[in-house]
Ligand SMILES: [Fe+2]
């Protein structure tokens with residue numbers, strides 16, 4: 001693990017930054033996501049560190065306001081209608097942009113993973129799938145039961161896990177009489193046809 005020179009590992013430095021930027025409950029969730037994303041990246045990328053790093057930072061900008069998020073993300077050319085309507089959904093994109101600026105030594109897959117963690121995307125990559133699943137199913141999440149969590153994690157591939165979550169999300173949206181976001185729907189159709197995450 002890389003050290004920053006003052007005895008802290010790079011991960012510890014990033015974790016401290018995240019901790020000082022949010023209230024405790026959000027930080028506990030971020031640690032839960034880091035832990036599960038790390039488990040998944042170990043299992044599917046043979047690398048426990050990338051999931052941990054992307055997971056701890058994914059909600060870094062959760063407290064930005066709507067106007068701030070829209071102006072902060074104004075350089076992006078892939079903002080979807082749902083994000084324009086509910087700019088809060090851009091907190092992942094903002095986190096990705098901040099992360100890329102602060103830690104340019106990490107590759108674009110970290111940006112993509114954070115950017116797409118809210119709605120999911122065909123372009124979120126393997127690391128993005130790890131963060132997306134962990135954000136939905138980390139151990140502190142109370143919107144699913146332990147049995148649901150086990151069922152999601154027992155799927156054999158990341159694609160099957162994401163598809164499982166999207167199926168639940170679809171049912172949930174239907175119960176509210178709402179539609180799924182277009183990017184989430186496109187991802188679901190892609191995975192149903194056997195599409196895989198490639199980055
Ligand atoms: Fe989030």
Ligand SMILES: [Fe+2]
Nearest residue numbers: 029058059135
């Ligand atoms: Fe989150």
